[in-house]
Amino acid sequence: MPELFVAMFREEWRMHSTIFGSLGFALFPVLVSAITFMGSAMIPYLEAVIPGGTLSLVVHLQFLLLGVMVGGFGLLGQEVMNRRFGQASLLAYSSRSLPISDRRIFTTFVIKDTVYYFLLWVLPFIAGVTFGIPLSGLSLSFVGLITVTLTLSFLFGLSIVFLLSMLYAKSPALLALVLSGVILIAAVIVWLQIAGMVYLFPPYALYRDFSPLVFLYSVLAIAILFSVSISGMTLSLSGKERHYPNRYGEIAGWLGWLPAAPLVAKDILDLWRSGAFVGQVLFSFLLPLAVIWVSLSVLSAVLPDVQILFSFAAVAGVIAATMYTWLTEFDSVGTYTFLPLGTPDLIKSKFTSFSVLQVIPVLTMAGTAILSGYAMEAFPAVILAVSVSFYACSVMIYLTGLWPAVMVYNARVLLSSLLMIGPVLLVFIWLSFLDSLYACSAVLLALPTYLLVRIAFRKWASWEKVFF
């Protein structure tokens, strides 16, 4: 169905480019390339301290993570279309009036998303590495190899989260059963030495042993995961009536002490009933954190464990900040424009809901510290993670208002967020390396967090959402 694919692709492009102009959007992949190009200059220095094999595993894991994040962001659960598009009447909906099956529409949609985000993220990264060959000293054949293996890593991450979210949408028990089965089979394979551990991550196995057979194995693994996911996906484009007892008043009552409690209560019901809450926690938070933990763990040869813990806390803070997008991505502003609410009221409510959700990174970080044998460091690690999370969220609010999921693809927004978050992250990681207790100094981020949110109220009050 190439016509539908092209139309969906064009629609996605226009949705982004309408908001911040074609140039602002077109510069986004250029910026990704430029950052990667500059990063290439670091490779010789990194190789001096990090063994080459470790570095390449970390990079492959990052591409796996990218796939997981893109998949977790866009392709979760039964409400996938709503979450992806809100109530907008886009092709995925209007195609229902055409003689095309829902499954074909959805398959085309998934292919479109995969290609679109590949072009937006993966290709610019590889282009940056290629242009950086004179700085990095990597060979052209090596760049060719990682072009293939990193692309497959991205697709592998995408297909895994897609399959897991499809299973979760069917039944959480089914997801648990399948996950247990996979872990058991993987353990048996490794234990009986049928294959090495590396074959559980086929694209990395291909990197280690580039052969037609391993290539076929990687491609087949991804194709099977995608096929099973698509065949198992049930769409709720047109659903039956779902009944619920009235819980709104009760929840709003419990939360009455919070600012914007009526809106926060609505956010909580939205998250819970859409199936997004558990799905997002699993696929947009815990799964990415697991990949990051593995990535950092392989650096244990060059970093003490306690430093890995604090690096993880800081990065976990940035991942936790994306919880703000959970609250905004499928909540149409059109729902509120006719009520006596201004954009600052909505931002305040989303920020309050975000604060409620921070109990998740608190528990995750405390659990990670205790389980990794650093119970004494749990408190500063939690402070660092949550402070970074609030600060990164305030940067997101300042730069993107109520539309982070769309506005992030503006080159200016991406660059600004990197400049506003990156150095801050490095400073507090460095401080925590000096002394664990210094991580507590991250509470100082409360001041810029407060100021950025206050400024954002004024900045976005006069901004009209483009109705598309």
Place this chain on the structure above:
Amino acid sequence: MNTVIEANGLTRYYGDLAAVDNVSLSVEAGSLFGLLGPNGSGKTTMIRMLTGQVRPSSGKATVLGVDVVKDPVLARVKVGIIPEQETPPSFLTASEYLDFVAKIRKIEGAGEKAQWWFEFLDFADKKDVLCKDLSRGTRQKLMFAQAFLHRPVLALIDEPLINFDPVMQKTVKEYLREYVCDGGTIFLSTHILEVAEEICSDVAILHRGQIVHSGPLAEILARKEKLSEFFLNAVRKDSYA
């Protein structure tokens, strides 16, 4: 008579297109004012500007004495609004949605008022259904109920009858008449001329973003002319000009 809506030179551009072009009008308290116009004439943009949902490119408007550009939220506190597209939040039930609106608008005794609306508009059996699963007609009932839940003195309603069956249309039209008799004011945007002819006291015809006629409906009907004929003449005249 009090003027409840006063617009002077309201203009709104979308890119190069003037969706509303230098429109001035006033609406008196106790009237049922119909803003008529073909598709794309600027009716919805006009309502959005009058309720502070969209900022005018130029011009001024006051609603119940509130400058809608300077204080759009206060304007929306005072009025009831039915938007063109019915968009209650997806994952609240109909009953929860009215609770939500009541909390935002700080309405006392909201439960009883909501129950009255469920029964009056005959959708009490749907109050526990998620808004996203409601039919268009039921969503429209819900949007109607939320607009009048706080019993505003002025309601701006955009095509409120379009998804209703004939029985419900009759019920709603009777409600609007009684509401005006009780001292309320309605600003109705529609392109269904039969409805306007039946219930409006005053009409304005908007075409290509400009007012091409404004005045009491009785003046048109006194000429033994049907509103539909008058409307078509007004729009055609402008098209050929």
